[in-house]
Amino acid sequence: xxxxxxxxxxxxxxxxxxxxxxxxxxxxxxxxxxxxxxxxxxxxxxxxxxxxxxxxxxxxxxxxxxxxxxxxxxxxxxxxxxxxxxxxxxxxxxxxxxxxxxxxxxxxxxxxxxxxxxxxxxxxxxxxxxxxxxxxxxxxxxxxxxxxxxxxxxxxxxxxxxxxxxxxxxxxxxxxxxxxxxxxxxxxxxxxxxxxxxxxxxxxxxxxxxxxxxxxxxxxxxxxxxxxxxxxxxxxxxxxxxxxxxxxxxxxxxxxxxxxxxxxxxxxxxxxxxxxxxxxxxxxxxxxxxxxxxxxxxxxxxxxxxxxxxxxxxxxxxxxxxxxxxxxxxxxxxxxxxxxxxxxxxxxxxxxxxxxxxxxxxxxxxxxxxxxxxxxxxxxxxxxxxxxxxxxxxxxxxxxxxxxxxxxxxxxxxxxxxxxxxxxxxxxxxxxxxxxxxxxxx
Numbered sequence: 540x541x542x543x544x545x546x547x548x549x550x551x552x553x554x555x556x557x558x559x560x561x562x563x564x565x566x567x568x569x570x571x572x573x574x575x576x577x578x579x580x581x582x583x584x585x586x587x588x589x590x591x592x593x594x595x596x597x598x599x600x601x602x603x604x605x606x607x608x609x610x611x612x613x614x615x616x617x618x619x620x621x622x623x624x625x626x627x628x629x630x631x632x633x634x635x636x637x638x639x640x641x642x643x644x645x646x647x648x649x650x651x652x653x654x655x656x657x658x659x660x661x662x663x664x665x666x667x668x669x670x671x672x673x674x675x676x677x678x679x680x681x682x683x684x685x686x687x688x689x690x691x692x693x694x695x696x697x698x699x700x701x702x703x704x705x706x707x708x709x710x711x712x713x714x715x716x717x718x719x720x721x722x723x724x725x726x727x728x729x730x731x732x733x734x735x736x737x738x739x740x741x742x743x744x745x746x747x748x749x750x751x752x753x754x755x756x757x758x759x760x761x762x763x764x765x766x767x768x769x770x771x772x773x774x775x776x777x778x779x780x781x782x783x784x785x786x787x788x789x790x791x792x793x794x795x796x797x798x799x800x801x802x803x804x805x806x807x808x809x810x811x812x813x814x815x816x817x818x819x820x821x822x823x824x825x826x827x828x829x830x831x832x833x834x835x836x837x838x839x840x841x842x843x844x845x846x847x848x849x850x851x852x853x854x855x856x857x858x859x860x861x862x863x864x865x866x867x868x869x870x871x872x873x874x875x876x877x878x879x880x881x882x883x884x885x886x887x888x889x890x891x892x893x894x895x896x897x898x899x900x901x902x903x904x905x906x907x908x909x910x911x912x913x914x915x916x917x918x919x920x921x922x923x924x925x926x927x928x929x930x931x932x933x934x935x936x937x938x939x940x941x942x943x944x945x946x947x948x949x950x951x952x953x954x955x956x957x958x959x960x961x962x963x964x965x966x967x968x969x970x971x972x973x974x975x976x977x978x979x980x981x
Contacts, residue, residue, distance in 0.1 A: 544758045549769065551691065552754055553776040558694040559747055559839025560595060560781060561832050562636070563643035564738040569785045570805035572734055573792025576727055577717040580793045583731035584786060590735025592782045594895060595744040599774035601901035602748025603767050609847070611745075611901055615914045624847070627894065630886050631742045632844045633867040640836050641667050641674075641872035644829030647806035652822055660873070667872045670830070674837040675865035678845065679858060689835055697831040698784075700824055704809070705787040707816040713794040729952040736891045737884070740781075743836075744774075745894060746843040753846065841865060889922075889929035892956045896921045900964070907964070910971035917964045924956040 569587070576583035605611040608627065612620030630636065645666045653662055677689070722730040751773055755766050792808050799811045806829075813821030845860035855863075896917055900907070907913060927937060927944045947955035 544755070544760055544769065548758060549772060550776070552751065553773045553780070554694040554698075555689040555754070555835075555839075556599075556747060556751055556773055556777040557780045558689055558697060558832070558835035559750075560738075560740050560743060560777065560836070561697070561784065562640045562836030563829075563833050564636075564639070565591075565740070565781070565785070565836075566788070566809070566829060566832055567643065567647075567805035568734060568737050569788035570792030570808040571802075572723075572731060572805075573789035573794075574796040574802065574805075574808060575720045575792075576723040576731070576789075577719040577793060577796060579719040579723055579727040580716060580789055583719075583723055583727040584789050586728040586731035587735045587789075588782050588785065590732055590891075590895075591738045591740055591785065592735075592778045594735075594898060595740040595781075596774045596778040597902055598741050598744030598894070598898045599748045599751065600767075600771055601898045602745055603752055603770040603774075604904075605901060606752070607749045607847075608745045609850075611897055614900070614909050614911070615897075615918050616911070619915075619918065621851075623890075623893070625851075626890060627742050627745055628844050628847055630890060631739050631746065632840055633864050633871060635886060636739050636743070637837050637840050637864070637868040638871035638874065640833035640840075641670050641868060642874075643806065644670075644826065644833050647810060648822065648826035648829045651810065664873055667869055670834065671837070671865050671869040671872070674834055674841060674868075675861055677838045678841040678861045678865070689838065693831055693835050697828065697835065698780075700828045700831070701784060701787070704813060704816070704824065704828070705791065708791050708794060708812065711816060714797045716793045717796045726952060729949070729954060733953045736887045739887065741891060741894050741898070742887075743840070745897075746847070747839060750839065750843045750846060837868070841868070885929040885933045888932055888953065889926050892925045892960065893918060893922050896960050896964070907968040908971055908975075910967075910975065912974075913964070913967045913971050916967040917960060920963045921956050921960040924959060928953065928955055 569584070572583055572587055573580050601611060602608055605614075609620050609624050612623050615623075642663065645663055649662065649666055650659060653659060718724070719727060748770070751770055752766050755769050755773075760766055760769065788805070788809075791812055792805060795808060795812055798815070799808060802808045802811065809825055809828075810822075813825040815821075817824060841861055841864050844864050845857050848860045849855070849857050900909075900914060900917060924944055924947065927941055928950070930937065931941055931945070944950065944955060948958055949955055
């Protein structure tokens with residue numbers, strides 16, 4: 540193992556994993572959290588880090604232990620495993636996260652500088668065509684080659700530019716943090732926790748876990764315990780880098796809140812900050828930051844989705860699936876960012892809590908077992924409440940049922956599922972112990 544998998548290799552794959560996580564949402568949400576949280580920023584970001592860093596790291600561990608999300612889903616049942624896995628892959632893939640990652644850099648770093656006479660839809664079409672051709676080409680590379688491209692070239696370039704932007708704010712004359720605004724003034728911890736959903740990293744972790752395991756195996760590591768041990772190290776290092784960058788971005792948002800009071804999203808904050816610090820050259824830096832961040836995420840997502848569908852439909856090769864998902868993502872990206880974001884939050888509200896509980900169940904297996912009653916009752920209760928909440932956000936009310944669900948504690952904060960899920964988990968674990976002595980495995 541020492542000869543084939545060095546500390547340098549571990550570090551490079553950690554950088555690759557960081558870059559796979561760090562995409563559009565990771566760039567635009569932390570600065571806005573910083574602006575809105577103000578003096579509560581450190582506290583809010585601590586809870587933001589639970590859903591945007593800690594849970595993704597735990598998700599990587601859970602999937603590494605079970606060898607993929609489909610195997611984890613099978614603990615609930617066959618009728619759940621495949622539909623849920625496909626739903627997760629599609630939401631973080633060609634129907635939401637990948638198109639978002641493809642359109643965000645254009646909307647925030649290219650569109651504002653287009654000549655007035657140039658057609659914006661045509662510019663988006665040309666930009667996303669080049670973007671997705673590059674993403675598809677790198678996704679087609681073998682594991683070791685892809686690791687080197689992302690770990691040696693793309694990610695270091697991204698980190699250098701992010702640090703340059705942040706260091707610029709340290710030497711600039713910036714005002715102090717302002718007062719918290721909106722929900723951050725009322726319950727900053729819950730708001731930070733929910734806003735961490737928007738990065739979609741916990742969902743991504745359920746897919747990246749297998750990709751990283753395959754990357755480790757490409758270096759000749761075949762022992763399952765060794766793969767798991769290395770996977771954990773890689774996940775933790777990538778998580779530390781993620782949280783450091785999040786805190787830098789949130790600090791930028793908090794320090795510049797009074798300078799740019801009319802900004803409505805984190806991308807606008809970064810545009811104004813880069814322009815203030817570096818002038819016209821700031822637009823180039825920001826365009827490169829957004830493009831590299833979103834490109835590396837798309838590569839990771841396309842690769843992980845294609846790996847999964849080769850197991851689901853083996854008649855089509857990995858290469859064919861990469862081409863299919865790249866083309867579909869390109870088409871959806873040309874809907875535009877506003878069109879994509881319309882269905883963003885309701886979808887995440889429906890599936891994120893289920894993903895969280897799956898991770899908790901997987902990592903608690905030695906204590907509570909893996910019994911079917913335990914998994915089904917916990918996951919289905921969580922899913923029902925989350926789906927009702929998502930429909931409620933989309934203004935779709937189920938007569939008699941939605942008003943009942945609204946009475947749950949923390950529902951208004953988006954956490955109505957929390958107490959019922961853990962109550963059912965505890966109760967069903969006790970039932971399993973009474974019936975079997977311990978949960979049976981699948």
